[in-house]
Amino acid sequence: MRTILSDAKGRRFLTKRRIRQARNLVLGKEINQGLVFKLILYAVLIITSYIYMNPMLKMLVKMVMNVKDLVDPTVTWVPSSIYLGHVAEAWKLLNYENSLMISLFIAVSVAVLHCISCGLAGYALARLDVPFKRTIFFLLMLAFIIPPQVIILPTIMVYTKLGLNGHLITLILPSIFGFGVKGALFVVIFRQFFMTHSKSLEEAARIDGATALKFYFRVMFPLARPAILVVFLFSFVWTWNDTYYPRMFLSPTGDMPLAMKMTFIDTALGQFIQNGGFPEYMAEPIKMGASFLTILPPVLIYLFAQRYFIESVERTGLVE
Amino acid sequence: MSRKRVLTARSLRRLEGTLFIAPWVIGFIAFLGFPLLFSLYMSFHTVKILPNKVAYDFVGLKFYREIILNSSALYDKLIPYFQEVVLMVPVIVIFALMISILLNQKLYGRFLFRAIFFLPVIFSTGAVLLQFINQGEGNLGFLERFELGGYLDTFLGDSSWAKPVKEVLNHFVLVLWYSGVQILIFLAGLQTISTSAYESARIDGATPWEVFWKITLPAMSPFILLNLIYTVVDMFTFPSNPVIELVNTGNYGFNSALAWIYFFIIIIFLGLVILIYSIMNRRHAKNYA
Numbered sequence: 001m002r003t004i005l006s007d008a009k010g011r012r013f014l015t016k017r018r019i020r021q022a023r024n025l026v027l028g029k030e031i032n033q034g035l036v037f038k039l040i041l042y043a044v045l046i047i048t049s050y051i052y053m054n055p056m057l058k059m060l061v062k063m064v065m066n067v068k069d070l071v072d073p074t075v076t077w078v079p080s081s082i083y084l085g086h087v088a089e090a091w092k093l094l095n096y097e098n099s100l101m102i103s104l105f106i107a108v109s110v111a112v113l114h115c116i117s118c119g120l121a122g123y124a125l126a127r128l129d130v131p132f133k134r135t136i137f138f139l140l141m142l143a144f145i146i147p148p149q150v151i152i153l154p155t156i157m158v159y160t161k162l163g164l165n166g167h168l169i170t171l172i173l174p175s176i177f178g179f180g181v182k183g184a185l186f187v188v189i190f191r192q193f194f195m196t197h198s199k200s201l202e203e204a205a206r207i208d209g210a211t212a213l214k215f216y217f218r219v220m221f222p223l224a225r226p227a228i229l230v231v232f233l234f235s236f237v238w239t240w241n242d243t244y245y246p247r248m249f250l251s252p253t254g255d256m257p258l259a260m261k262m263t264f265i266d267t268a269l270g271q272f273i274q275n276g277g278f279p280e281y282m283a284e285p286i287k288m289g290a291s292f293l294t295i296l297p298p299v300l301i302y303l304f305a306q307r308y309f310i311e312s313v314e315r316t317g318l319v320e
Numbered sequence: 321m322s323r324k325r326v327l328t329a330r331s332l333r334r335l336e337g338t339l340f341i342a343p344w345v346i347g348f349i350a351f352l353g354f355p356l357l358f359s360l361y362m363s364f365h366t367v368k369i370l371p372n373k374v375a376y377d378f379v380g381l382k383f384y385r386e387i388i389l390n391s392s393a394l395y396d397k398l399i400p401y402f403q404e405v406v407l408m409v410p411v412i413v414i415f416a417l418m419i420s421i422l423l424n425q426k427l428y429g430r431f432l433f434r435a436i437f438f439l440p441v442i443f444s445t446g447a448v449l450l451q452f453i454n455q456g457e458g459n460l461g462f463l464e465r466f467e468l469g470g471y472l473d474t475f476l477g478d479s480s481w482a483k484p485v486k487e488v489l490n491h492f493v494l495v496l497w498y499s500g501v502q503i504l505i506f507l508a509g510l511q512t513i514s515t516s517a518y519e520s521a522r523i524d525g526a527t528p529w530e531v532f533w534k535i536t537l538p539a540m541s542p543f544i545l546l547n548l549i550y551t552v553v554d555m556f557t558f559p560s561n562p563v564i565e566l567v568n569t570g571n572y573g574f575n576s577a578l579a580w581i582y583f584f585i586i587i588i589f590l591g592l593v594i595l596i597y598s599i600m601n602r603r604h605a606k607n608y609a
Contacts, residue, residue: 124340149567150579151355177347210338
């Protein structure tokens with residue numbers, strides 16, 4: 001009697017366990033471990049990414065459509081053939097080789113200079129004994145929130161007086177001192193990074209009698225690789241994309257970086273279409289081609305660096 | 321003797337600190353401090369550029385009065401843009417918070433999604449983004465599909481909010497594109513919450529919903545403030561920002577005054593953001609204490 005009862009109990013126990021196992025597989029022990037949750041998560045992420053990337057994908061498709069596909073309303077996503085003529089036109093209109101070299105030159109030099117100058121200032125604010133540190137930190141915050149529009153006119157006047165106006169160097173000059181596009185933010189990033197580092201290294205160096213400058217360039221700067229990567233990428237990309245400073249400082253006819261060339265593409269295209277007798281709908285794919293050419297170099301760099309990049313952001317202590 | 325050595329060591333360290341910060345301070349004076357004061361000076365003067373010199377005539381508050389009392393630049397362009405910003409900032413921050421929480425789950429292919437959501441930071445060139453906006457890209461398509469435009473018209477009527485709301489909805493996806501950095505900040509912030517906090521909450525029988533409100537949100541609140549400030553500052557350079565067109569080299573005095581008024585609006589804006597944040601933070605703390 002007793003054995004039968006316990007047997008039945010045991011069997012019930014077993015089935016219960018199996019049900020629980022199945023439930024755990026589908027719903028998970030915790031809500032965020034089950035299969036259902038994962039599926040929903042994937043669905044949400046994929047749909048959002050699709051909406052997010054939609055303008056990009058459209059750009060890529062529009063760019064390679066030939067004339068027949070452009071007027072054909074049934075062709076929305078898959079072009080009948082890949083036509084590179086629009087990209088070639090955009091290449092010519094942007095004066096691509098020339099503008100690309102200018103953009104690369106400016107963006108790389110600004111990014112390198114930002115890494116050096118903002119690193120120095122960030123390290124000083126994080127670790128060194130700086131007189132009036134609080135005041136300087138307040139000025140840094142001020143530098144972060146002052147819109148460039150407030151200071152642009154006097155800067156232009158000074159540049160004109162110095163005979164620099166219209167020169168590409170006007171775009172690089174501020175970054176030597178840690179200013180320029182979002183310079184204050186980069187100082188903050190370096191400061192946060194050095195704050196999280198332990199002090200033992202410095203103390204050891206001080207006992208050894210190393211000067212701060214030597215110690216910084218030999219030890220701290222190489223250690224700051226995550227912060228350098230983040231600052232370099234941000235600085236490169238934002239300088240590359242900036243159209244405000246180039247438009248204010250450079251002349252509209254001379255050499256200009258790619259992003260600025262993009263702002264002139266409407267007028268250039270208007271002329272091109274009128275002179276060549278092309279139909280209006282040709283403008284859009286050429287513009288998309290130009291957009292593609294403009295953003296291609298930073299995207300390539302990002303694809304190459306993104307793995308290290310996102311890890312680095314988490315390690316910079318950007319958030320403390 | 322020993323005392324003297326301590327003193328020199330200390331002053332040596334101060335000297336080193338000064339040396340490190342000196343380039344930045346010089347840069348601040350040259351590229352920010354001086355232009356800032358000079359533009360303030362110009363905003364009180366009529367500036368005439370003559371062949372060999374620049375003449376300044378003092379006009380007092382004339383330009384400020386002109387702009388505040390009757391200027392289309394302020395009321396037709398800047399104010400509507402600030403209304404757009406009021407709508408865009410919460411959209412961006414909430415979207416970034418949601419996406420970062422999703423991306424923080426343990427998922428296969430997480431890197432791919434992270435890369436996608438950060439990608440727009442790379443290409444939101446002013447010029448490229450403006451092309452997209454002009455071409456009407458980036459709307460969700462539901463405005464036309466569900467004829468929401470009509471509802472919006474009846475709901476908002478002729479109020480000054482109708483146009484900003486429509487503008488934002490028309491390039492909604494492009495607004496979301498401005499959340500890349502914010503997602504990164506939130507993701508980094510989420511790493512600071514220890515898993516043991518979640519575990520103990522679950523053992524105490526808290527539902528995921530409660531966990532979100534009682535653990536995740538309070539822990540994220542400093543990052544929310546950081547992101548709010550960052551987003552507001554970032555909006556100064558949003559490519560559809562009209563001030564980029566307005567402040568040009570046409571009329572130095574008038575434009576300097578305009579830039580300063582713009583700056584003051586931004587400071588008020590930031591002040592309001594911080595105020596609203598602290599009120600909500602306090603209320604939240606009271607409710608879930």
